[in-house]
Amino acid sequence: MTLDAHIPSGPIEQAWDKARFEMKLVNPANKRKHTILVVGSGLAGASAAASLGELGYKVRCFCFQDSPRRAHSIAAQGGINAAKNYQNDGDSIFRLFYDTVKGGDFRAREANVYRLAENSLKIIDQCVAQGVPFAREYGGMLTNRSFGGAQVSRTFYARGQTGQQLLLGAYQALERQVHAGTVTMIPRTEMLDLIVVDGQARGIVTRNLVTGELDVYFGDAVVLATGGYGNVYYLSTNAKGSNATAIWRAHKRGALFANPCFTQIHPTCIPVSGDYQSKLTLMSESLRNDGRIWVPKQKGDKRPPSQIPEDERDYYLERRYPSFGNLVPRDVASRNAKAVCDEGRGVGETGLGVYLDFGDAINRLGEHVIRERYGNLFDMYQRITDENPYKVPMRIYPAIHYTMGGLWVDYHLQSTIPGLFVAGEANFSDHGANRLGASALMQGLSDGYFIIPYTVGNYIATHKFAKVDESSSEVKSAVAGVEQTIDKLLSIKGKRTVDSFHRELGKIVWDECGMSRTAQGLEKAIGQIRALREEFWQNVTVPGSGDDLNQSLEKAGRVADFFELGELMCIDARERNESCGGHFREEYQTTDGEAKRDDEHYSYAAAWGYGGADGKPMLTKEPLEFHYVHPSQRSYK
Amino acid sequence: MKLTLKIWRQKGPSDKGKFITYQLNDVNPEMSMLECLDVLNESLIERGEEPVAFEHDCREGICGSCGFMINGVAHGPLPATTVCQLTMRHFKDGQQLVIEPWRAAAFPLLKDLVVDRRAFDRIIEAGGFVSVSTGNAPDGNTIPVGKEIADRAMDAAACIGCGACVAACPNASAALFTGAKISHLGLLPQGKPEQDRRALGMVAQMNTEPFGSCTNIGECTGVCPKEIPLEVIAHMNRDFWQASWKEREDLVQTIAPVTSWSNKTKTKS
Structure with a gap:
């Protein structure tokens, strides 16, 4: 089998425009004759369902929770990247593209990433227009913060609840379409199989989680936006309900699964405290803007942090990576935390933790500034650990947070099953072997608002749909x-x-x-x-x-x-x-x-x-070509 | 630590339901309330009994899935905390916890501690949005929003839709929930064009659902895990009355033109 990613030829700056122009359109009067099934109601699913509904398609959107507003996108804290260059600090679409390809350690597809960076601008505009209360300067303009893996400030945020506010924006757009009658929302329902007829994805089998009834829903295209598979690890920062069942059952029906081993460990989570633990809680990466990470220089130093003098502390990220310091990408920060803990210099009862210290920032800026920036995160930390991070450094340790791998998709976000599209974390497309902070929200919304509505339309316009029913x-x-x-x-x-x-x-x-x-x-x-x-x-x-x-x-x-x-x-x-x-x-x-x-x-x-259950999975390789960002040893030193 | 959990068990919507008491002898004070239920459930399953059904997802206090009454208080004793983040160290060794679902006519019970909160979605559907289709938006900095306004909008927008406000209210009113969304969008310039429609639509839907009326008791804001301020209800009422008044003027004009001038028929001919 060979994989064709359908990347448009020509300069990367024009690729998406060219692709959109070449796409066939569906007559407005015909759109309502086509049913599209959207599984999942997070950022990617809700935005795709709402946008497809606005175009006039008949959309059915499914989620396993009681309401589409619960999807785990809601828990994203720190922010969303966009190459607006509002800070005049040298950002551009190309720089965001470059940072993302480099951050992904040269294992992502250039054309997809470039489009993502382009779409980032429109995402902010769309969300602002929806009433997402992004943080503002006193003059009324949007403000930004820095995030790991970048030397510009391009992250837009709504306190420590950016994911919540973006999701509620998409959810409200979705509910508007429910009101307009274009979208039917089907909550408390789980997809348990994909129906493929004559090689095309034509429906799904679902279970009603309240009554247990199995139902079949038919459509002309199926969009899976069901998130990642971090819960394979049991303890992760994912929601308890987050699961891989929809993408896995689609995989069993013929959709290839790409780069499953590319999983992301987030460096700043609250350490594990006992066997009963059901999940791990993330502390936003944005904390690394003002927090300094350190461990004692001495092995097994059990003194409380306040009694360890400055010259006996090892600020190991600042020492090893002077130019990025505490803002190195997540994979680097996580690995270094593990390394110092393996050396026996970890802190806390289990020895699996490092300090994230705000002492300097509080002295420099005052406690009120830190409270303004991270108040809700500090409160959350204190609720869970019973320690006051304004006084005592936080203890953090890496945890599974995101999965870059997912169902293989081409430039149109179509899987290897025609008519089966995959959006957001569920696909493998944009982050390579490592995702930069504040890029997951960007990808989910780029896929849902600005890609799926075009590419699904093109698929509908270029295919014929024979009648299918329960009897087949x-x-x-x-x-x-x-x-x-x-x-x-x-x-x-x-x-x-x-x-x-x-x-x-x-x-x-x-x-x-x-x-x-x-x-x-x-x-x-x-x-x-x-x-x-x-x-x-x-x-x-x-x-x-x-x-x-x-x-x-x-x-x-x-x-x-x-x-x-x-x-x-x-x-x-x-x-x-x-x-x-x-x-x-x-x-x-x-x-x-x-x-x-x-x-x-x-x-x-x-x-x-x-x-097959005991067979051997078959590997197909999609070669990656780099014409714009030349692979180099990633260095953040 | 030891705890006695008296939990409401009900097989389904039509079942009668009753409290069942469980003894837990080995509760770690660092556990969350939900992890405590996990431990109980594991032991129930091992004994061949059905576990307690309860709703939960993110366990970070943001998705709004979880929530039940602990000793009569929605989300338990700690302020600004959902049950998923309520650690057991806040209870005393040997304490009895009475755990029951949200009780409100608008939230029909499905099983044990799980209730149906779709009435909230229907309220949002009735106007809790800005009508801006994908692709319509101007540049994000085109409309400046003062920091104070943005912050107040964010305070209201922080609502997680858990339903504690309804459960705590003696009238089972959804005024705090509805007011939060009306305030969030109504405060921002982006939400102004639809301010009237939104208030009328959402309040009408809220009144259609079997929620009670607001009598300004304030239990809702007291238990709210996001501390949504009571003023959002005042905001809702103001928007609603203003919109109703404007609607009334429209009615007067369209139904009973006094002279040909007043309905502008003269210029039309």
């Missing part, structure tokens, strides 16, 4: 498959809970396919995951029935998919014999411990085909 064999077999899985999960009646399996799976993947990886460790992990999966299908216990609200059953189905996906992550990580971005293979590092890429052999996106 593809539909019957998809529904029967879903029924079987549910019956099987309920009938095992073993001894272990779903969560206990999930926790164990997460630990395996975190240990061997987390912040650093080795071929040997990955091999071991693959064996362990397979054995654990086998045990799961024989010994899991799922109480209750399939006919009502059954949260254990929902979890069981999701964890069953995490097993298969976790294995693929390890296989992909084992296959990629280089270090790049978030993928750090211990065998491949420079003498001073930085990631060592192998552009000669691994400058490609690894797109995997489903290999």
Whole structure:
């Protein structure tokens, strides 16, 4: 199989304009004859559904939560990047494009990233017009803050709740279309299979999470905007409900899965405190603007931070990376935190933590300025840890936060199944091997507001749609498959809970396919995951029935998919014999411990085909070409 | 620490439901309230019983999914905190916690602690937006917004839609929720053109749903995890009455023209 990314020829600055001009249009009167299914209601899903509705398509939008406003985009704190250059500090579309390609360690597709940087301008305009209350200067103009991996201030924010405000903007646009009758919102509903008829995505099988009923919805195109798969690790900053089931079931129907091992560890999370822990809480990267990261110079120094004098502290990021300092990209910051903790210099009871200290900033700017900038984050920290970060340095440790990998898509965000589009974190497209801070919100909205509405239209205009209904064999077999899985999960009646399996799976993947990886460790992990999966299908216990609200059953189905996906992550990580971005293979590092890429052999996106339950996944490579940003050893020193 | 949890259990909307008491002997004070329920649920599943259904998602206090009454207080005793961020160290060893769902006619119960809050979506649908389709927007800095206004709008926009305000209100009124959105958008220049329509539409929808009326008791803002100020209700009332008054003038003009001048028929001919 060869992959065609459909990147327009010619200069990159004109690529998207050219592509849009070449796209076929759908007559306004015909749009309402086409149904489009949008699965997920986060930034990408809600913005896509709203925009498609505005164009006049008949849209059905699905989410598993009780309301589209709950999607986990809401938890993004720090901000959204845009190359507005409002600060007059030398930003431009090209610089945002350059920073993103470099930040992604040269494993993203140039044309996609350029378009993302272009769209960033329109996103801010759109959100401001919707009434998103971005932070302002006294003169009324929009203000910015800095973020990791960039030397310009291009991040727009709404206190520490930027994701919430952007999502509510998209949600309100969505509700406006619900009111207008173009979008039907179907909450508390989970997609459990994709229906592919004559090679085209034509519908989905869903389960109503309240009544347990299985339903089939048909459409002429399906947009998956169901987020990432960080919950494979059990402990992550994702919401508890975030899952990979929709993309994984689509993968099993033929959509290739790209770069599954590219996962992002966020450097600033509240450290784990006990076995009962259900999730990890992120402290926004924006804190690194004013906080200084340090550990004691001495191993095992158990003195409280206030009693460690200045000259016995190691500000290791400032020491090792003088030009970026505390604002190095996430992968670099995370790896360095792990390194100092591995040396035995970690802080806190578990020794798995480093200090993020605001003492200097408070002395320089005053507590009120810090409160203004980060007040809600400091409050949250204090609520969870019972420590006052205005007085005592925060303790932080890296945690899984985002997954750059996802379903493979071409320039049109179409997967390898015609008619199946993938938007936001669910696709693999823009961040390569590492995502820069404040770029996830940008990508979700770029995909949803400004790409999907065009490319889905082009697909509709250039394809014919034969009638499909419940009687077709593809539909019957998809529904029967879903029924079987549910019956099987309920009938095992073993001894272990779903969560206990999930926790164990997460630990395996975190240990061997987390912040650093080795071929040997990955091999071991693959064996362990397979054995654990086998045990799961024989010994899991799922109480209750399939006919009502059954949260254990929902979890069981999701964890069953995490097993298969976790294995693929390890296989992909084992296959990629280089270090790049978030993928750090211990065998491949420079003498001073930085990631060592192998552009000669691994400058490609690894797109995997489903290999059956015990089969071998098939690898197809999409070579990456760099015409504008020349791959170099990433240096933030 | 030891805790006694007295939890409302109800199989479905038509089931009668009752309190069941559970004893927890090994609660870590660092746990969140929801993690405490996780631990209880794990033990229930292991005993072959059905776990307690409760709503949750982000567990960072921002998605608005979680929420229930603890000893009669929505989201429990700590101010500005949702149950997912309420750590057990705020309770005393040996304490009894009575846990029950939001109780309001507009939030029908689905199971145990899970209620249906779609009435909130319908209120937003009735006008809680700025009508700007994708692609319509001018440059973001075209309309300056004073910092004070932007900050006040943000204070109102911080609402997470959890429903604690309704649950805490003796009237089960949704005035704080509705007022928050009307204030957020009404304060900003972008929201001005639709200020009247929005207030009329959203208040009408709020009144259609089985929420009670606001009698300015203030329980809502007291339990609100985002501390939405009570003034948003005053803002809503002001916008609503202003809009109603303008509507009335329109009615007078269109229904009963006094002279040919007043409905401008003369210029038309």
